[in-house]
Amino acid sequence: MENLCLDKTDEELVALVLEDQEYFGCLMGRYSAPLSRYIVRIIPSFRDSTEDVLQEVFIKIYLNLRGFDPSLKFSSWAYRITHNHAISLLRKESSRPHTVSVDNDEYDFFERYKADDQISSKEMRYAKEEVSYVLGEMDPKYREVLILRYLEEMDYDEIGDILKKPVGTVGTLISRAKTIFKEEYTKRYGTEK
Amino acid sequence: MEQKNKDNCINCVMSRIKDEKIKPKSKWTFLFHDYSVIAISLSSLLIGTISFSIFLNTFLTNDWDIYQQAGQGFWEHAIKTFPFLWFIFLILFAFSFYYTFSSTEKGYHYEQSVIISLSVIISLLFGTMMYLSGIGEKVDDYFIQTIPHYHYVTGNHTCLWENPKGGLLAGMIVSTGTEPITVVDFQGNTWNTIGSPIIQEGVKNIPGQRIKMIGITRGNFVFDIKEIRKWVGEVEPNPCQ
Incomplete structure (x- = not known):
């Protein structure tokens, strides 16, 4: 089945799944890694149960397949469902500690952040734990836009589609989130390294 | 996610779908939701539009021409007779429109400010048209007749018209x-x-x-009428207290 999926777009696969549920395996194969990584980032306290959360997300995606709007990218739609599910879990479990996962192999957060902000690049790779801590301390509405922008590397349109917010609002949220991030970082660790 | 965990997750989901006979929700479910929103x-x-037409009707028929005769200042009269209820409804339903429209x-x-502004502009435009076509007045009259104590929330002018010495009198034929x-x-x-008054359109010269009335008191309970207007709404008990 996996070979049959290779040349198909996500949108074509959605149409195929509605005729033959086996094709859903193809979609899950494509999205299990990015969505599980996103789940860990957005609700790090569920790191141990990521697989369970991901299963619930896939069941939701499957249930709602006929509600998929083809004018959206499937990835945005899938992330939106994941995001909503993660946020509802986060609300139920708000007492758990939050430290956002910033893995070594993807640690370019500050590089992208600085490029976006047109700040001259300095070596910051060693600040992984600090970034994790500061992100974890932030209000979820600011944390999630920084994660989507600088860890998931999404553009403003995609972030808008996932969060169901206008692009202008996404820009404002990112700008505020960066200011808050800088303030929190400076407060805790002094000036940026 | 490791390949083994990934395969495990996919197999688990596929098994659940098959074992629990999970099917994607029908297209109608989503269409029903979308159309409901x-x-x-x-x-x-x-x-919001109807609210504004009633607001306009109430605000513009607020006896603006006689408030000075009744001894009231402009702001006192404006505040006492401002149709707050309909103004609040206009704002409330502009936000209601925003929340529902942004869920489509x-x-x-679209930005919040754009949607709310659009809602208010449409309400003002079509509300004015409804007012000009008399719909605002008809709806207001309907509420007056069907909703008890309606005057408490829309303002009442009874006291203003209990001033025969000042040339303002109201009552029942x-x-x-x-x-x-x-x-x-x-x-x-x-x-x-006495007198040959100007009679406002819509006034029925029948008992009940x-x-x-605008005019002059000529003696003991004799009123020289210059103008007769329609009374709108209920009569407030003890209005000047």
Whole structure:
């Protein structure tokens, strides 16, 4: 089945799944890694149960397949469902500690952040734990836009589609989130390294 | 996610789908949801529009021409008779429109300020048209007749018209004879009237009709009427206390 999926777009696969549920395996194969990584980032306290959360997300995606709007990218739609599910879990479990996962192999957060902000690049790779801590301390509405922008590397349109917010609002949220991030970082660790 | 965990997850989900016979929800479920949201959204817009037409009707028929005669200042009169309820409804349903419209498939693309401004502009535009076509007045009259104590929330002018020495009198027509009319005011006093008044459109010169009169007190319960206007709404008990 996996070979049959290779040349198909996500949108074509959605149409195929509605005729033959086996094709859903193809979609899950494509999205299990990015969505599980996103789940860990957005609700790090569920790191141990990521697989369970991901299963619930896939069941939701499957249930709602006929509600998929083809004018959206499937990835945005899938992330939106994941995001909503993660946020509802986060609300139920708000007492758990939050430290956002910033893995070594993807640690370019500050590089992208600085490029976006047109700040001259300095070596910051060693600040992984600090970034994790500061992100974890932030209000979820600011944390999630920084994660989507600088860890998931999404553009403003995609972030808008996932969060169901206008692009202008996404820009404002990112700008505020960066200011808050800088303030929190400076407060805790002094000036940026 | 490691390949082993990934495969495990996919197999688990596929097994659940098969074992629990999970099927994607029907297209109708989503269409019903989408159309419901659109219907609520349009209803909010319509209520906002009707609210503004009633607001306009109430605000513009606020006896603006006689408040000075009644000894009131501009702001005192404006605040006492401002139709707050309908103004609040206009704002409330503009926000209701925003929340429902932004929940539609494409609605979230638009900024809050754009949606709310659009809602208010549409309500003002069509509300004005409804007012000009008389719908605002008809709806207001309907509420007056069907909703008890409606005047408490829309303002009442009874006190303003209990001032015969100031030339303002209101009451109910009890008879229409050779003289213009006989009126019993809201305190129960019977007034004989004289004069050839201008009669506002919509005033029925029949017993039982409540009217407002502008004129001059000529003696003991004799009122020289210059103008007769239609009384709108209920009579407030003890209005000047």
